[in-house]
Amino acid sequence: MTDPQDYPVTLDEIDGLALRADTVIQRLRERVFAPGSQKSLELTFNVRTAAEMVGRTEKAIRDAEADGRLPEPEKDPDTGRRTGYSLEAVNRMREVFGTLPHxxxxxPATVLAVQNFKGGVGKSTVVVHLAQYLALKGYRVCVIDCDSQASTTSVFGLNPDVDVDEDEDTLYPFFQHAGPESLHYALQATYWPNVALIPANLGLYDAEYEFAARMLQEQTFVLDRLRTGIQTISSQFDVILLDPPPALGMISLSVLRAANALIIPAPPNNIDFGSTAHFLKMMGATLNELAEHGGARGYNFVKILATKMNDQKSAHQAIKRVMEAVFPHDMMTAVLKDSAEIDNATANLMSVYEMTGAATRTETHKRCRVYLDAVGREVETMIRKTWPSHHAALRKEGIL
Known part of the structure; x- marks a missing residue:
């Protein structure tokens, strides 16, 4: 039998690597999550942009302010000019003018999972930016972070190691035997108006094992537990976005059972496209098997989104053409292109939508916003098609 000491890299060495890596992560988080600070949304909109967002004229806004239906706008004491409207103020206008898109x-509330069993495909990036796009449009959004890596939780301003208690704030207690009957306990407001969050942290990883044990011990179909929980909060929201773990596990299966719509992010390279094809095969086989025990599940829409697309790479273009040929009716028209702007924002645990100042006036930022807006707009349209109350407006817009 080989003595462990015969190996040049021992467990002590590995522990040392983990400790040094943890130190780096801690420093990064200390820089982003300053003690005593709370993340806030610094976005403001001038009256022209606010009018466009609300769907009314600038004059209508000024008239409503003059007659008291809207509060007087804040003004710079030196210049007397409007300082800009917050997103809360824009939503107040929408309420006054009856243009909230609820x-x-x-x-039915849309329960949309951004799902792929492979990591690094842009899943959390899509969830965060889609949530914020919909919030800018005035929708009521809930984001449920089901991934123990908690990337989405971090971007929404919570330090998973400090601000999130796995026994009180995450899905973990809900998945336990005799857990809470509703998900209301875990809902948290975020600094984004109209976006609520159920956060995650590393402790959620333990739920995988406990979930598997429950499957063996109990006769009930526990994989529908998440779907049942979402039903307890769905009346408060228009869209519920699920960010599942990048692996085939009990939580991922629960997400597939809970969702009524799927977006599958897939970068156009050989490895990721192959993984996506394998994911689709596994998903179909798994859902068919689960249907025998818990009943069949269907979706309002299932679409593949090309992510991390680089037009300068001929291989990306070639594989994108293959994807379009193989999935002619299943690919989203919009593409989320590879962008340094997303990388730069993510490095600071931010999204592109919350960037302000000079950084938003660069061509790189403007191009990135165009890509993100196109993705959001297409998903928004698919969602609205599932709501009968929106059909008349969609016909008027020439979409239906």
């Missing part, structure tokens, strides 16, 4: 109570 679904009707009888319409």
């Amino acid at each position: 679904r009707a109570p009888e319409d």
Whole structure:
């Protein structure tokens, strides 16, 4: 039998690597999550942009302010000019003018999972930016972070190691035997108006094992536990976005059972496209098997989104053409292109949508916003098509 000491890299060495890596992560988080600070949304909109967002004229806004239906705008004490409207103020305008885009109570809430069993495909990036795009449009959004890596939780301003208690704030207690009957306990407001969050941290990883044990011990179909929980909060939201772990596990299967719509992010390279094809095969086989025990599940839409696309790479273009040929009716028209702007924002645990100042006036930022807006707009349209109360407006817009 080989003595462990015969190997040049011992467990002590590995522990040392983990400790040094943890130190780096801690320093990064200390820089982003300054003690005593709370992340806030610094976005403001001038009256022209606010009017466009609300769907009314600048004059209508000024008239509503003059007659008291809207509060007087904040003004710079030196210049007397408007300082800009916050997103809360824009939503107040939408409420006054009746242009909030909420679904009707009888319409089903959209439970959209951004799902792929492979990591590094842009899953969390899509979830965060889609949530914020919809919030800018005035929708009520809930983001459920189901991934123990907690990337989405971090971008929304919570330090998973400090601000999130796995026994109180995450899905973990809900998945336990005799856990809470509703997900309301875990809902947290974020600094983004109209975006609520159920956060995650590393402790959620333990739920995988406990979930598997419950599957063996209990006769009930526990994989529908998440779907049942979402039903307890769905009346408060228009869209519920699920960010699952990048692996085939109990939580990922629960997400597939809970969702009524899927977006599958897939970068156009050989390895990721191959993994996506394998994911689709596994998903189909798994859902068919689960249907025998818990009943069949269907989706309002399932679309593949090309992510991390680089037009300068001929291989990307070639594989994108293959994807379009193989999935002619299943590919989203919009593409999320590879962008340094997304990388730069993510490095600071931010999204592109919350960037302000000079950084937003660069051509790189403007191009990136065009890509993100196109993705958001296409998903928004697919969602609205599932709401009967929106059909008349969609016909008027020439979409239906």
